[in-house]
Amino acid sequence: MSQYYTATDHFVLVPAIMLALFGCAILLFDFWVFPEPKQRKWLLAFLALGEAFAGYGLWQQHTYIAGQGIAELTAFQGSLVVDGFSLFFNWMFIAAASIVALMSYRYLEVEGEHHGEYYSLILLAQCGMYFLASGADLITLFVGLELMALCFYIMVGFLRSDKRSNEAAMKYLLLGGFSSGFLAYGFSLLYGLSGSTKLSEIGVAIARRDPADPVLLLAMVTTTVGLLFKISAVPFHMWAPDAYEGAPTTVTAYLSVGSKAASIAFLLRIFLGPLASARAAWEPLLVFAAIASLTVGNLAAISQHNIKRLLAYSSISHAGYMLLGLVAGNETGIKGVAVYVLVYTFTNLGVFLVIVALRREGLVGDNIDDLAGLMHKSPGYALLMLICLLSLAGIPPTAGFIGKYYIFLSLIQAGRYVLAAAAALYVAVAIYYYFRIVRSMFMSDAEDAGAMETTFGVRVAAALTGLGTLGIGIFPEPFLRFAGQSLIR
């Protein structure tokens, strides 16, 4: 241990090291030790081990922070930070990646593209997310973002012989690269204005500047554009429906919760950190993006027949709700965003899990009509879908209600009644298109009588998502307290 790599640095880095190490180990073992298709379950075991080690590292950080009673622990001269915020998001990433891995095994077998790299990419993408949630330096954040994004480009195009998967990967790659360019340009100007890449020092330098400085405005606008692209907020949402529809369903699930949550964490770090003092300049932009996301997301979802595309538009509208929490800007709002992201993670994974479970030879399962009569075929999955859709719409006693409640409450506390009314209005629109799916499941007769083939992993994942969605809705207190600790101070 030298001054460039102290014990604290190591302590903070352990989860990321574990994720990267096991990600690379899976690649090597896939090649040398377990080349047979039958042996791939061992790779899944490796992934579980990687998550367990990362979780242990995270648990140690968690207990250390709580035991010492400190707000944050910085490492690498302030490039990485462990605080309630990063812990909250990293626990969520572990849950999301594990659930996605559980539902992937059989799905990839059916798709005929089961390769060990997939599990490695899940871990490496999560490693990128770790740096997005814990980074406190422009370089760390940028490299973390790109690590995550590059893994997702490959995963979206994982079905190499499927034209739609190729196309989705290409569109996601081009628009993702484009947005990274904007973000990097904004970062270069922020660096030039402040003379530092540390978020805290940038914040100090920006607070001293004239808010109407054109270079500062340019830096802020380009950074905002890049960030809005990543969370797929309107008007920078056009990649999302295509990427969601064309990607393998398990990857869509991971993309919609993991990438989204990490990007929200990144966005909160930037807007509540270095750009906090320029609030007057960016708030109108975010209000516009939030309202546009709610409008476009909800209205475009109405006419969709492909359920993955419908969920893409619904995910755009949820990005709008999350932005509203940031616009409100008070403590309730930021806590609301954290809760919303947590709730959304479990709920959306549950919805995608049912689509994944439907997939079998000869049935893609991503059309709304494919869900027809699901109630008669397998009531358990129909019930899970119902709970998750209720939660997405925000109806009690499911978790989605808690998320929406805090967003609305924060808007009212901040005196933004018009925004609160508009957001509430769009809940009604959302109920309409979510209930199209429900009607198809419960009121129509099954078009084919083929039974669903599920595996142990899928059933475990179903139980986890169902419990998460109902559990947070019925016993919200511990989760709210956890989210409350995650506030950036």
Add this chain to the structure above:
Amino acid sequence: MTTAVPLSWYLILSAILFGLGVAGFVFRRNIITVFMSIELMLNAVNLSFVAFSYQLRQTDGHIYTFFVMVVAAAEAAVGLAIILTVFKNRATLEIDEVSDLKN
């Protein structure tokens, strides 16, 4: 002693390069050209970082430049592989002809 080129000139050049990259991304229809436009945008970013870094007499900006280069290289590796599979399955590199996914 010659007078140094002022910082603003570098920044204007960087902004122009960035703008050209954006324009290329929006208006060109060949996938490879669109991809090259993204690389141009990243190089504009590099120029801006190096100029600031030189002005501030710091190394942080130089270091950022290295990371941007690494990211651009990784993105090119992944990107060209994806573009190659698109070409294998469709035998075209015109972006408008790659449009199965629609509303």
